[in-house]
Amino acid sequence: MTSINYVFSTELTVRDYECDIQGVVNNANYLHYLEHARHEFLISRGISFSALHDEGIDLIVTKVEIDYKYPLRSHDNFVIRINLLREGYVRLVFVQDIFRLPDEKPIVRARVTGVATRNGKPVRPGDLISRMGLE
Amino acid sequence: MTSINYVFSTELTVRDYECDIQGVVNNANYLHYLEHARHEFLISRGISFSALHDEGIDLIVTKVEIDYKYPLRSHDNFVIRINLLREGYVRLVFVQDIFRLPDEKPIVRARVTGVATRNGKPVRPGDLISRMGLE
Amino acid sequence: MTSINYVFSTELTVRDYECDIQGVVNNANYLHYLEHARHEFLISRGISFSALHDEGIDLIVTKVEIDYKYPLRSHDNFVIRINLLREGYVRLVFVQDIFRLPDEKPIVRARVTGVATRNGKPVRPGDLISRMGLE
Amino acid sequence: MTSINYVFSTELTVRDYECDIQGVVNNANYLHYLEHARHEFLISRGISFSALHDEGIDLIVTKVEIDYKYPLRSHDNFVIRINLLREGYVRLVFVQDIFRLPDEKPIVRARVTGVATRNGKPVRPGDLISRMGLE
Numbered sequence: 001m002t003s004i005n006y007v008f009s010t011e012l013t014v015r016d017y018e019c020d021i022q023g024v025v026n027n028a029n030y031l032h033y034l035e036h037a038r039h040e041f042l043i044s045r046g047i048s049f050s051a052l053h054d055e056g057i058d059l060i061v062t063k064v065e066i067d068y069k070y071p072l073r074s075h076d077n078f079v080i081r082i083n084l085l086r087e088g089y090v091r092l093v094f095v096q097d098i099f100r101l102p103d104e105k106p107i108v109r110a111r112v113t114g115v116a117t118r119n120g121k122p123v124r125p126g127d128l129i130s131r132m133g134l135e
Numbered sequence: 136m137t138s139i140n141y142v143f144s145t146e147l148t149v150r151d152y153e154c155d156i157q158g159v160v161n162n163a164n165y166l167h168y169l170e171h172a173r174h175e176f177l178i179s180r181g182i183s184f185s186a187l188h189d190e191g192i193d194l195i196v197t198k199v200e201i202d203y204k205y206p207l208r209s210h211d212n213f214v215i216r217i218n219l220l221r222e223g224y225v226r227l228v229f230v231q232d233i234f235r236l237p238d239e240k241p242i243v244r245a246r247v248t249g250v251a252t253r254n255g256k257p258v259r260p261g262d263l264i265s266r267m268g269l270e
Numbered sequence: 271m272t273s274i275n276y277v278f279s280t281e282l283t284v285r286d287y288e289c290d291i292q293g294v295v296n297n298a299n300y301l302h303y304l305e306h307a308r309h310e311f312l313i314s315r316g317i318s319f320s321a322l323h324d325e326g327i328d329l330i331v332t333k334v335e336i337d338y339k340y341p342l343r344s345h346d347n348f349v350i351r352i353n354l355l356r357e358g359y360v361r362l363v364f365v366q367d368i369f370r371l372p373d374e375k376p377i378v379r380a381r382v383t384g385v386a387t388r389n390g391k392p393v394r395p396g397d398l399i400s401r402m403g404l405e
Numbered sequence: 406m407t408s409i410n411y412v413f414s415t416e417l418t419v420r421d422y423e424c425d426i427q428g429v430v431n432n433a434n435y436l437h438y439l440e441h442a443r444h445e446f447l448i449s450r451g452i453s454f455s456a457l458h459d460e461g462i463d464l465i466v467t468k469v470e471i472d473y474k475y476p477l478r479s480h481d482n483f484v485i486r487i488n489l490l491r492e493g494y495v496r497l498v499f500v501q502d503i504f505r506l507p508d509e510k511p512i513v514r515a516r517v518t519g520v521a522t523r524n525g526k527p528v529r530p531g532d533l534i535s536r537m538g539l540e
Binding site for chain 2: 016017019020021023026028074
């Protein structure tokens with residue numbers, strides 16, 4: 001794990017209402033955490049969904065692969081770290097790892113694939129890539 | 136309770152992910168159920184939020200009062216029944232009761248106040264009232 | 271508003287996934303925010319739900335009254351402030367106000383009534399009251 | 406697609422509060438739909454989580470791979486179809502497809518991997534397999 005160059009990280013704490021009958025975070029809520037971290041990352045680079053939308057560009061998620069390694073419980077602190085890869089001409093892949101804090105126990109590893117679309121058709125992310133610091 | 140003239144009812148079943156650590160439906164989810172029932176009611180009367188919005192009219196909730204009488208558990212069947220009152224010139228009040236099925240155990244009683252707004256200002260609901268069958 | 275003696279406050283930021291089609295926080299999510307703040311308050315006083323549960327005591331919400339004054343939008347910062355009242359022998363009332371930050375615009379005022387129960391029956395909150403700093 | 410032998414299917418309708426700012430179902434909610442369908446499937450085979458838990462067995466999800474093909478919108482009807490595979494000695498794979506109704510437009514394809522655990526350790530699902538009708 002030490003070789004990964006994360007480009008962004010953000011910390012959160014589990015809220016009671018995010019846990020289910022088993023007392024652990026419901027699987028779907030990890031997608032909320034991951035989405036939240038991606039949006040925070042984009043904002044940190046000055047990229048706004050609504051501004052992009054006004055330019056006619058939408059970023060959409062086409063695939064999520066998520067490995068559940070260990071469950072988070074209520075009030076656990078955790079960090080979501082992001083690495084970003086380009087795949088082919090049009091796909092962006094967010095590698096997102098969640099670790100419990102402060103013991104750095106691996107919780108989730110996810111690979112989220114997205115594309116930029118203009119009028120519903122995939123386009124080369126071009127300028128977005130440089131704004132995200134990928135090149 | 137027998138004297139209430141409900142104008143609409145709809146049935147649902149509790150899903151596992153709607154329950155929390157205590158094994159009962161999380162309090163916030165009842166607001167989802169109630170909202171869902173109000174929207175189903177409006178649709179049943181041919182009233183669409185998006186069509187109203189295009190006419191410049193938005194329906195917004197200004198107040199919710201909800202009594203929790205008994206908790207629902209996963210896979211419980213329940214019915215949401217709606218009665219509708221006019222209050223003053225601009226307010227509509229949805230009285231919404233949730234009963235467990237088939238034993239009709241009272242679960243929740245809610246009073247949801249809404250107003251119609253045009254450009255953010257309350258307006259007399261006028262024509263909406265007749266469409267909802269209030270007059 | 272200046273005369274209220276809040277006993278606790280906690281700050282949060284709206285996440286994208288908490289907003290609905292209208293671009294504002296869905297009404298049900300305010301109940302999540304309010305619940306989260308109450309739990310944070312109890313924890314700050316050294317009161318744990320699970321420890322109480324092991325003593326045979328459960329805290330349950332019996333009534334929520336919530337006034338929606340102005341909607342929050344994604345990425346808005348806000349503070350939830352809590353005041354606590356005793357009502358009769360067994361009821362605790364949390365008065366909870368949400369203000370947008372930094373302009374202190376009032377967003378929500380809520381009154382959340384709870385009771386302590388032992389084996390499902392209401393009991394005098396007694397020792398809890400002093401632990402919460404009410405007396 | 407025609408060659409898949411689905412072993413279970415269940416129908417749902419999108420509720421307004423499941424949609425986000427873009428007017429489409431939030432990505433995380435598809436995991437709720439998929440989980441709901443798996444639980445309905447297990448119940449249909451007479452398998453109860455709580456009864457299993459009392460036997461010391463827990464079913465946990467270890468991996469989700471989900472392809473988003475086309476978004477659902479509010480009030481869309483859809484069907485979740487399930488196929489079930491055994492993988493190695495301990496893994497069960499739920500192949501879950503969501504189609505919009507009535508036009509059968511593919512919405513989501515997911516592959517959800519689970520294991521049965523006893524005291525937190527993976528065990529051969531054995532008897533579960535036959536109860537699910539896999540062998």
